[in-house]
Structures are given as structure tokens and as C-alpha cells.
Amino acid sequence: MANRGGFSSKLGFIMAAAGSAVGLGNIWGFPYEVGQGGGAAFVVIYLLFCFILCFPVMVTEIAIGRKSQKNAVGAFDYLGFKKWNIVGKMGILCGVLILSFYNVIAGWAFGYIFEMAVGNFDIANHFSEFIVDVFKVGAYGLVFMATTAYVVSKGISGGIEKAAKLLMPTLLFLIVSLVIYSLTLENAMAGVKFYLVPDFSELNGRVIYNAMGQAFFSLSLGMGALITYGSYVGKDDNIVTSAALITLTDVGIALIAGLMIFPLIGYMTEGAMTDVGRGPGLIFVTLPQIFGTIGGTLGAVVGTTFFILLCFAALTSTVSLLEVPVSYIVDEKNIKRSKAVWLVAGLIYLIGIPSLLGNGYSEYFSNFITYVGAESATDFLSFVGHVANDTLLPLGGCLIAFFAGHIWKKANLDDELAKGAPGYKGSFIQKYLNFAVSYLAPIVLGTLFVLTVLGTFFGINLF
Ligand code: TRP
Numbered sequence: 001m002a003n004r005g006g007f008s009s010k011l012g013f014i015m016a017a018a019g020s021a022v023g024l025g026n027i028w029g030f031p032y033e034v035g036q037g038g039g040a041a042f043v044v045i046y047l048l049f050c051f052i053l054c055f056p057v058m059v060t061e062i063a064i065g066r067k068s069q070k071n072a073v074g075a076f077d078y079l080g081f082k083k084w085n086i087v088g089k090m091g092i093l094c095g096v097l098i099l100s101f102y103n104v105i106a107g108w109a110f111g112y113i114f115e116m117a118v119g120n121f122d123i124a125n126h127f128s129e130f131i132v133d134v135f136k137v138g139a140y141g142l143v144f145m146a147t148t149a150y151v152v153s154k155g156i157s158g159g160i161e162k163a164a165k166l167l168m169p170t171l172l173f174l175i176v177s178l179v180i181y182s183l184t185l186e187n188a189m190a191g192v193k194f195y196l197v198p199d200f201s202e203l204n205g206r207v208i209y210n211a212m213g214q215a216f217f218s219l220s221l222g223m224g225a226l227i228t229y230g231s232y233v234g235k236d237d238n239i240v241t242s243a244a245l246i247t248l249t250d251v252g253i254a255l256i257a258g259l260m261i262f263p264l265i266g267y268m269t270e271g272a273m274t275d276v277g278r279g280p281g282l283i284f285v286t287l288p289q290i291f292g293t294i295g296g297t298l299g300a301v302v303g304t305t306f307f308i309l310l311c312f313a314a315l316t317s318t319v320s321l322l323e324v325p326v327s328y329i330v331d332e333k334n335i336k337r338s339k340a341v342w343l344v345a346g347l348i349y350l351i352g353i354p355s356l357l358g359n360g361y362s363e364y365f366s367n368f369i370t371y372v373g374a375e376s377a378t379d380f381l382s383f384v385g386h387v388a389n390d391t392l393l394p395l396g397g398c399l400i401a402f403f404a405g406h407i408w409k410k411a412n413l414d415d416e417l418a419k420g421a422p423g424y425k426g427s428f429i430q431k432y433l434n435f436a437v438s439y440l441a442p443i444v445l446g447t448l449f450v451l452t453v454l455g456t457f458f459g460i461n462l463f
Helices: 010-021 024-036 040-068 074-078 082-117 121-132 134-153 156-183 188-196 205-218 225-230 239-268 279-294 296-333 337-351 353-357 380-407 410-418 428-458
Strands: none
Touching: 010 156, 010 225, 010 239, 010 296, 024 040, 024 082, 024 205, 024 239, 024 279, 024 296, 040 074, 040 188, 040 205, 040 225, 040 239, 040 380, 040 410, 040 428, 074 082, 074 296, 082 121, 082 134, 082 225, 082 279, 082 296, 082 337, 082 353, 082 380, 121 134, 121 279, 134 296, 134 337, 134 353, 156 188, 156 239, 156 296, 188 239, 205 239, 205 380, 205 428, 225 296, 239 279, 239 410, 279 296, 296 337, 337 353, 353 380, 380 410, 380 428, 410 428
């Protein structure tokens, strides 16, 4: 155990875990999910998931990690429940899948740095051509994966922690500046209304499943990423307050990202809000337009800076995704960290190639699968997203909660959480977490898992 490394401080852990949480999921994913989910009603459901269900799962993951000082698979072995390590194995598979497509999108964001630098705001109208140029965006993705691998190879406090501490605050500053700018534009309020005034008639099963998947994805939950990070946390850190800070940061940044995008769409569409449901291309189309309205050198500087920071946010997330399989291989298979990192990163890049090709370049991967009862085909990247984010993450969360509540046992969870938190035992939050982990999360997440599978892949919508 001597050489596993660890976070150098409590703040370092919070920053790294918040860095894992804050990423493309917040700035790219959240606004487009809100757009497709009909606006504010989606936001409300998303917030409920984050605080009521995801927060307890986050606490549990970190506690399992710190108690065992092991990776996502080894943690279950260490606690004495070898059969349950299947949950960790599923998590590793899920992390590999997520990173494979996440890296493709990070590659787009990376490419946009150069487009913005030369003032090519018109790319907003040529996004679909941009992503079809697979050799170019594939190369961007390759650089991105290599950078991720480099940071992970530097280990915990040297690489992951340092990068997160510097870049997160800078990103926040830039987004808030853009929120202020976008709120001053004409028709901004139409966007704000769409975003913040709920219309619950928009609500259906689809919106609820997506909100759940988005909450898990954005908080980096359900696949052992936080078991892994938790294994590097000091014994006298307070897990519950750390998890609360991580959740608040992540949710806060997603909300602010929405407040940046929707006023812009209000402005661009003269209040008609017609372009909100455009999907994964949303920020890649809206933002360049707005940097264009700033115009000239300033527009180019703001645009370039924005995409640089977005890439850094994505990097602290890809790093956590890569760390999960790497830490497993390092702990369990006794392969050196430096070697494991490049091996796994190379493999995941290859697994991501169909996601790269499925955006118009390859007919086969662009219309990869037609779900039962669906009107049109789903591309490979979205398919992997549906399997990993919307299905496997909530299932993982359900199993992790059930494990802590009934297999590992609540008393052990309580003991671990009480370390570094003197008043924890007997507190309201202890009672709530016990209830959530034992009953609420397993039942709600288990039910939604079944409904999601039926609804998404088999066209059976029970409500
Ligand atoms: N949360 C990150 C984002 O919002 C993505 C991410 C990083 C992730 N690590 C994860 C998602 C682990 C699920 C599990 O961009």
C-alpha cells in the first residue's frame, strides 16, 4: 500500500472530485438535456435526483473507497464480499465506455480552440461538416487522450490535484462573465423563462430517465470513480461535508452554464426559443454565434479562452474516468502505473472510433441501431451514452446503495462516516443517509432502471 499515493490535503480531494464532476456533462450535456427535456421541468427533476438520491450514493462511494483503500473492484474484496466486486467490474466497463465517447466530444471542444483563435465564428453553421472531418477531429481526440494519459501517469497529488486546483476557479470566473453578458442581450428573458419557469405538462417518462442519467453522469457516480478517489482520502477528512461541497459545486456550475446558454438562445431566436432541442450540437452551435456578436479580436479571445477552459474541465473528468481502470490494474494485476496508463488509454481510444465515425462519416455507425418501436435510428455515440449513462450508472448506484445498506451494513457505513465528523452519529443527516441508502435509493433507482430499459430500448413506456 506504501506507493499508492494520495491527495495531499482535504481541499485537494474536494477540488479533484469536483474536477471530476464538473466537465462536459455540465456545460455541454446539461443545457442540451434541458433543451430536449422541455426546459425548467427537467431542471426541477434533475435537482431532486441530485440532492435526494445522488448525494447519499456519493457519500457511500467515498466511504467504501476510504475504508478499503482500494480500487472499485478491490474495495468489495477487501470488505469481504468478493461476489459484489461484479459491481466494480461493471463500473470499470462503464467507465471505459463513457471515456470512449467523452473523448470524442472533448476532441471537438479541443478543435474549437483553434477555430475560435482564428475568428471562425461561422463554424456555427458548419458544425455537421466539422464533425464529419474524422481525420481532423480524430487527431484532436488523440491529443486529448494522450494528455489525459500523461496527467494520470503523474499520479494523484502531482498530476490530478494540481491541474484541478488552478483551472476550476478560472472556468467559473469566465462562465459567470458570460452569464452577465448574455443576460444583457435582447430577448434574454425568453430564454430565462424557458429555463426557470417549469411547465410540468412537458413531463414524461423520457424526461425523468434522462434527468436521472444526467444527474449520475454529472456527479461522476455509479461506476466507482468516487470509490477510487475515496481510496486516496485522508482518514480525518469529513466525507459528508466534502460530498456536499462536491455536489453543490457540480450542480451550481451546471445551473450557471444553463444561465449562460438559454438567454443566448433567446437572443438568437428573437425570443422564439426554436433551437433549444437541437441535441449534442447545442453549445457548439450557439456559443460561436455569440462570440461572433462580440466580434473581432475580443470575440476571438473570449471564444478561445472559453474552449481552452472547457477542455480543462473535460480533462479533470477524463482523468478520473481513466483513473478507475488504471487503479484497478495497478492494484490487482501488479502492472506499473506508467505502463497501465498508456495501455488502457490506447485501448479506450480505439473503442471510441465508432463513436467518432457515427456522426455522419460512416452510414453504418450513424444509424447504428433502431430501438424497438423507435421512429428513427440511433447513432453509435448516443447508443453508448444510453447504455452507459442512462442505464448502467443508475444500476450501479442502486447496487452500491443496496450493498452499503444491507450487505456491508449501515453500522459500518456509519463508523466510516463518523471519522473526521465528530457530531455525525445521531444527527439528522445520519438518519436520512441510512434511510436513503437502505430503502429509498435501491427502490427508486431499481425501479427507474427497469423503466429506462423498457422505455429506451423496447419502446414500452409505462407512463
Ligand atoms: N462528471 C463528468 C462530467 O460531467 C464526467 C465523468 C467523469 C463521469 N468521471 C465520471 C461520469 C465517472 C460518470 C462516472 O463531465
